[in-house]
Amino acid sequence: MNIHPEEISSIIRNKIDNFKFDIDVNETGKIVQVGDGIARVYGLEHVMAGEMVLFPNDIYGMALNLEQENIGCIVFGDCKYIKEGDIVKRTGRILEVPVGEAMLGRVVDPLGQPIDGKGDIKTDKYLPIERKALGVIDRQPVKEPLQTGIKPIDSMIPIGRGQRELIIGDRQTGKTAIAIDTIINQKGKDVVCVYVAIGQKRSTIAKLVDTLDKNGALAYTIVVCASASDTPSMLYVAPYAGCSMGEYFRDKGQHALIIYDDLSKHAAAYREISLLLRRPPGREAYPGDVFYLHSRLLERASKLTDKLGGGSLTALPIIETKAEDISAYIPTNVISITDGQIYLSSRLFYSGIRPAINPGLSVSRVGGNAQIKAMKGVVGQLRLDLAQYNELEAFSKFGSDLDKTTRSQLRRGERLIEILKQDIYNPLPVEKQIFIIFMANEGYLDEFELNKVALIEEDLFTLLDSKYSEFTAEMIKYKITDQTKEKMHEICKEVIAHFN
Amino acid sequence: MKDIIVAKRYALSVLYNIGEDNLAAFIDEVKYIKAVLDQNTELYNLLKSKIVSIHDKLEFFETIVNDLEHKEIWLSFFLVLMPKQRGDILQQILDEIIKNAYLSKNAKAVKLTLAYDHDEDTILKIAKSIEKQIGYKIIYQVSIDKSIIGGFIAKSEDFCIDASVLGNLNKFVNQSITDKV
Ligand SMILES: Nc1ncnc2c1ncn2[C@@H]1O[C@H](COP(=O)(O)OP(=O)(O)OP(=O)(O)O)[C@@H](O)[C@H]1O
Numbered sequence A: 001m002n003i004h005p006e007e008i009s010s011i012i013r014n015k016i017d018n019f020k021f022d023i024d025v026n027e028t029g030k031i032v033q034v035g036d037g038i039a040r041v042y043g044l045e046h047v048m049a050g051e052m053v054l055f056p057n058d059i060y061g062m063a064l065n066l067e068q069e070n071i072g073c074i075v076f077g078d079c080k081y082i083k084e085g086d087i088v089k090r091t092g093r094i095l096e097v098p099v100g101e102a103m104l105g106r107v108v109d110p111l112g113q114p115i116d117g118k119g120d121i122k123t124d125k126y127l128p129i130e131r132k133a134l135g136v137i138d139r140q141p142v143k144e145p146l147q148t149g150i151k152p153i154d155s156m157i158p159i160g161r162g163q164r165e166l167i168i169g170d171r172q173t174g175k176t177a178i179a180i181d182t183i184i185n186q187k188g189k190d191v192v193c194v195y196v197a198i199g200q201k202r203s204t205i206a207k208l209v210d211t212l213d214k215n216g217a218l219a220y221t222i223v224v225c226a227s228a229s230d231t232p233s234m235l236y237v238a239p240y241a242g243c244s245m246g247e248y249f250r251d252k253g254q255h256a257l258i259i260y261d262d263l264s265k266h267a268a269a270y271r272e273i274s275l276l277l278r279r280p281p282g283r284e285a286y287p288g289d290v291f292y293l294h295s296r297l298l299e300r301a302s303k304l305t306d307k308l309g310g311g312s313l314t315a316l317p318i319i320e321t322k323a324e325d326i327s328a329y330i331p332t333n334v335i336s337i338t339d340g341q342i343y344l345s346s347r348l349f350y351s352g353i354r355p356a357i358n359p360g361l362s363v364s365r366v367g368g369n370a371q372i373k374a375m376k377g378v379v380g381q382l383r384l385d386l387a388q389y390n391e392l393e394a395f396s397k398f399g400s401d402l403d404k405t406t407r408s409q410l411r412r413g414e415r416l417i418e419i420l421k422q423d424i425y426n427p428l429p430v431e432k433q434i435f436i437i438f439m440a441n442e443g444y445l446d447e448f449e450l451n452k453v454a455l456i457e458e459d460l461f462t463l464l465d466s467k468y469s470e471f472t473a474e475m476i477k478y479k480i481t482d483q484t485k486e487k488m489h490e491i492c493k494e495v496i497a498h499f500n
Numbered sequence B: 001m002k003d004i005i006v007a008k009r010y011a012l013s014v015l016y017n018i019g020e021d022n023l024a025a026f027i028d029e030v031k032y033i034k035a036v037l038d039q040n041t042e043l044y045n046l047l048k049s050k051i052v053s054i055h056d057k058l059e060f061f062e063t064i065v066n067d068l069e070h071k072e073i074w075l076s077f078f079l080v081l082m083p084k085q086r087g088d089i090l091q092q093i094l095d096e097i098i099k100n101a102y103l104s105k106n107a108k109a110v111k112l113t114l115a116y117d118h119d120e121d122t123i124l125k126i127a128k129s130i131e132k133q134i135g136y137k138i139i140y141q142v143s144i145d146k147s148i149i150g151g152f153i154a155k156s157e158d159f160c161i162d163a164s165v166l167g168n169l170n171k172f173v174n175q176s177i178t179d180k181v
């Protein structure tokens, strides 16, 4: 790069010309106590709850507790640069984060500052992190599907754009995997994704960003990262900041998806802050407003009316349970706020059924309206057959003599379970999902051994790609008619013929 | 620093016993005691000391306040303060008394820093403009600091007005660094 001295001096001259001498008026207070990411400040009588305050060394904080004689602030930054007696200034602003298209493909901290080493983010748009959720009149029921590309979810627990669907399960059961698959599957679907990592290891986040990048998904994704080594205050604001970044796209009439991974750690961080601020602890030592903490966040997910542009923000919060206890405080809270949950079971995970979704305990309360018609046409029996299979399976362990119908029901169930398995980072387009479920439902797989099923599936997909891509593209647009069904039977038979 | 909060409580309760008419005289007394303590650090150290008996401390204190109009109030205040081992925040309490007395008259004490000495008129003008900004009357104390180059800085307990050349230059530098060229 060539640098011309004249150019620089003209820039500087220009700056000097445009500089206005002004008077800085600030309300100030004094730090009484500081430590553990919390500061108590004396003075600042007019400060508002949630207002940003400025500590020395350009460290920002947020006023949370307004008490009679002092205020309690959380500190976004290193407390070791702040000491007792330091001056604190009011800023008069509510905490804001940068938003906009420039954020896409970037990894940022909860204050919107880049941490991926790719340079500054050039955006002049800002939104406050705490925004009121939209009212009833501004919303409409969800109606478009949000395809996750995961067979058991798109078929049995469909998610609509604007919905809040909880992913819940023990540690290491593939919760994050489902979220990442969903992000990868949004490629080319005009859905902007925001992934908020709360309290995870930095190495895990780095791996995840790498996975997104390799799958070409980073370009339409914002990763908001508050890692385990960040202060609880950073963890606390991260989901709200991410939500504002997503809302920007929703308000423009686009579709956005946000993942909070995970809200258990968020609640724990908030508990830490609350205890340090000496708010009274309640059940499991969480403060009284821990429900509101998550309800106000998840209420911000919404589908706007057409008048407001029809944009949507879908939320997939993740909750980690301990020993499959979904009746603990935080899980029950979040279950009651969301529009359904995807329950992952470690028993299934370790018996090789991955994704380890338990269809019996999973529901989607509103997504049914959004499911595409073609899918609806083929899944009809699926849930029922699986439930029946689960019952029979337990029963069949005792007796050896089973009648023919029971045996065939068991056989069908085994194959259904087999086709619902899916590899990680390998989301399937919906037409392929429909086909393989149709094939199993119609009994084409019953005559084959279990270990053949994966091969048949692979063969089916190659055939669809090579010969029938036009047909499948048409098929998913409408309800499945008898005519389409006939054609589908034909294709199934063609696949089967390869294996006989 | 937590002491400020405690000091404020003591200050308010002392002021509670002073009538509106006596306030000005009382503040003069406070300033006088402050000056005495400032000048006689040994005396103040004795008052703060946890070894010296309360009786002895009271004697010392009495010598200071003996000629004052509000002697009774001072002595009983001291009798409350000492058994609680709060001698160490005496200075802060005195500061708080002054501050809260001003506040009750809708005024604030302000430290006004100028780059060089101005005439009375100019300073009065500056004071007026500050009063307009903060909505309080101000009782100011001028100090000179050449390093601010020009303009003024007004500092009080709970606000800070920076209209100095130095502050503006700093701001200019900061802006130029953060602005993308
Ligand atoms: N469908 C799948 N097929 C095969 N392996 C999978 C599948 N889903 C997840 N895994 C593997 O299981 C492991 C745990 O997955 P993941 O990290 O998504 O779980 P998690 O519930 O998010 O864990 P944590 O509690 O640590 O956040 C990973 O090693 C992942 O590769």
Ligand SMILES: [Mg+2]
Pocket: A175, A176, A177, A261
């Ligand atoms: Mg995870």
